[in-house]
Amino acid sequence: MALYYAPEPGDNEAALARLYSVRESIDNIDAALVHLLAERFKFTKFVGRLKAEHGLPPADPARERVQIQRLRSLAAESHLDPEFAEKWFNFVVAEVIHHHVEAAEAVGERDEASDADAAPASEDIEP
């Protein structure tokens, strides 16, 4: 691993300094991941609203299959386990569905007499 040039054995001060530096990198990556996830959910919420307002079909299974294959391929390229990439995608998709259900409930509370603005059913949502 090119990243790894080890401190001398027994040099615990150097090892701790390296540990704290790597933790800073992990924290930076985590902040970037959280902000990107936030941005992703803005886009998927937008898609839900756009489709509902224009009568477009909420789900697109072909698109989802392409997404998964692409993520598996990107994972393999970057030495991330493709199985994990797919599990991770499904985990994020579950949250997208959760958002759509919440949106549907909010619409239901706002206007129980009409379902014109209702969000799509949870099993039919584009991730």
Added chain:
Amino acid sequence: MALYYAPEPGDNEAALARLYSVRESIDNIDAALVHLLAERFKFTKFVGRLKAEHGLPPADPARERVQIQRLRSLAAESHLDPEFAEKWFNFVVAEVIHHHVEAAEAVGERDEASDADAAPASEDIEP
């Protein structure tokens, strides 16, 4: 939502054009997320190796509590559900543990007579 300036009702061509554009943005974000996750796992693998080689304690529960609180706070700032951010962190941590278990098994196969290089037990790992 500032992002959302809607195509005219009934203008399905404009709605589809907008949809395809947003999908490109989602795909870009997903690629960035996968590459950042790959980078994060490089760092956590490095930490596991550094700690094993220098006899540093594998787990640091105080560090983990700080990580979770920080991610919840970053999520709130960026309008991401803090509960989701914490669930997401735990999901990623489960994969870190999986890596460490695999590493321990690999060491076990390589050198059954010695556990000097063994990875830490799955319940004691720094995420």
